[in-house]
Amino acid sequence: MNLPSVNLIYFSPTGTSRKVVKAIGQGLEAKQINEFDITQTDFECKNFGNELTIIGVPVYKGRLPVEVIPRLKHFNAENTPVVLVAVYGNRDYDDALLELKDVSTALGFTPVAAATFIGEHSYSTESKPIAKNRPDEADLLKAKQFAGAILTKLEKNDGLELNVSGNYPYKELPNAPVMSPGTIAAKCTLCGVCADACPVDVIEVNKTVITNAKACIWCCACVKACPEDARIFDAPLINQITNNLFENCSERKEPGFFI
Ligand SMILES: Cc1cc2nc3c(=O)[nH]c(=O)nc-3n(C[C@H](O)[C@H](O)[C@H](O)COP(=O)(O)O)c2cc1C
Numbered sequence: 001m002n003l004p005s006v007n008l009i010y011f012s013p014t015g016t017s018r019k020v021v022k023a024i025g026q027g028l029e030a031k032q033i034n035e036f037d038i039t040q041t042d043f044e045c046k047n048f049g050n051e052l053t054i055i056g057v058p059v060y061k062g063r064l065p066v067e068v069i070p071r072l073k074h075f076n077a078e079n080t081p082v083v084l085v086a087v088y089g090n091r092d093y094d095d096a097l098l099e100l101k102d103v104s105t106a107l108g109f110t111p112v113a114a115a116t117f118i119g120e121h122s123y124s125t126e127s128k129p130i131a132k133n134r135p136d137e138a139d140l141l142k143a144k145q146f147a148g149a150i151l152t153k154l155e156k157n158d159g160l161e162l163n164v165s166g167n168y169p170y171k172e173l174p175n176a177p178v179m180s181p182g183t184i185a186a187k188c189t190l191c192g193v194c195a196d197a198c199p200v201d202v203i204e205v206n207k208t209v210i211t212n213a214k215a216c217i218w219c220c221a222c223v224k225a226c227p228e229d230a231r232i233f234d235a236p237l238i239n240q241i242t243n244n245l246f247e248n249c250s251e252r253k254e255p256g257f258f259i
Contacts, residue, residue, distance in 0.1 A: 001151045003030035007046070007053040009075065011038045011068045013199050013221035014058075016119025016135060017087040021056035023140045024083065024115075027147025028052070038071040039199045039221075045074040048109075052154070053077070055104055056085035058119065060217075062094025062171040067200060067217060069103055077108035083150055084114040084164070089121030090131035091249045097258075098166025111162040113150050114258040117143070121245060122220040123238060128246040131253075142255045149259050164258045179235050180216035181223050183209040187230035197225035 008025045012018035018037070025033050030052070036043055057068050082104050086097045093116050101111050117139055121130035135143070180202070183194070188209060195203040198221060202212040218238070223231045 001155050003028055003052055003151075005032040005034060005051050006030040007034045007036060007048060007051060008056070009036040009038060009053060009072070010056040011065060011071065011199070012056070012058065012087075013039055013197075013217075013219035014120070014122050014224045016117075017056040017058050017085070020087055020117045020119070020135050020139070020143055021054050021085055023135070023143035024054055024056075024085065024147050024150075027144040028151065029147075036075070038068070038074075041199075041201060043071070043074075047076040047078075048080040049078060050080060052081050052083070052112075052150075053109065054083040054085060055100065055109075056087060057096075057100060058122075059086050059088035059093045059096040060219075061173055062092060063096050063173060064099050064103065065217065065219070066173075072103060072107060075107060077104075080109050081112045081154070082109035084111055085117065086114075087117045087119040087135075089124070089245070089249075090118050090134070090253050091121075091245060093165075095166040095170040097164045098168075099170055101162070101164050101166075111164075113146075113153060114162060114164045115143075115146055116256040118253050118255065121249075122218075122224075123233070123242045123245065125242060128242050130242070130245045130249060139255060146255075146257055146259075149257065153259055162258060165256075176218070177237065178213050179237070180211045180213035180218070181220065181231050181233040182211070184230045184232065187228045189228055189230075191227065193225050193227060194222035194231050197221040 124130040
C-alpha cells in the first residue's frame, strides 16, 4: 500500500515520543510526512481529512500530560484514521492510551492501531539511570515492524473498533506541590536554551534565570536541554521518585501493540 501522506502530531518535551513517532512515520514510507510538533505553543493547526495521522505523547502519572488535551483540541478530524502512541518511562502507562483514544475519538479521529513504547525517564540521572537511551535500536526496529502491520491492517480495512488497555475511571491525578527545576548560577551562562525548551513558557532569562514554579509541569525539558548542566531538579520528592523508579522499574519493559 502506498500512502500519499502521513501526519505526525507529537508532544515531546525530552524528545523520546518524537523519536518513536518519527520512526513509525518513516516506516510507513508515505510520499510526504507532515509534522505538527505541539510541544511548544506556536504550532500550526490543521483540519484533517482521510490522511493517516499518528499522535504520540508521553505518559505523565499514568495519564496524558494535562496540557496535551487543549493543544490537541486545535485539530479537527473527519473520520481521520489515527495511530495512537503512548511513550512511558519503564514504570507503566496505566490509563494514558485509553485517554488518548477517547480524546482523539471526540475530535473526529478513528483509531486504527495503537502502541506503547518506552522512553528514557524524564527523571533518569547518570547515577540512577531509568530506561537510559530508550528508544534504542531494538525499539526503533519494532517501530518499523509496527508500521508494516499498520499498512497490512489498512489494506484489510476490517472496520473493527480498536480496543486498548486502560480503565475507567482514569487513574486519579495526585495533587502536585508547587516546585520546579532550579539553576546553578555559577554554571549558567544565561544562554536562554532552557527558556526556549520549556513547553509552557515559564522560564525567563535576564540577569538571572527566573522560573514560575506554579506553572511548571516538571517535564525536565530545560534540564535535558541545558548545555552547561546548570539546570537541575534537586527536590526531595523528585529524588524520592527517581530512587523508587531506579529500585523498582529498572527491569527492561518492551513495546506493546494494539492492532
Ligand atoms: C511529570 C511526569 C510524570 C511521568 N509519569 C510517568 C508514569 O506514570 N509512568 C512512566 O512509566 N513514566 C512516566 N514519566 C516518564 C515519561 O513518560 C518518559 O520519560 C517519556 O519518555 C517522556 O517523553 P518525552 O521524551 O517525549 O518528553 C513521567 C514523566 C514526567 C515528567
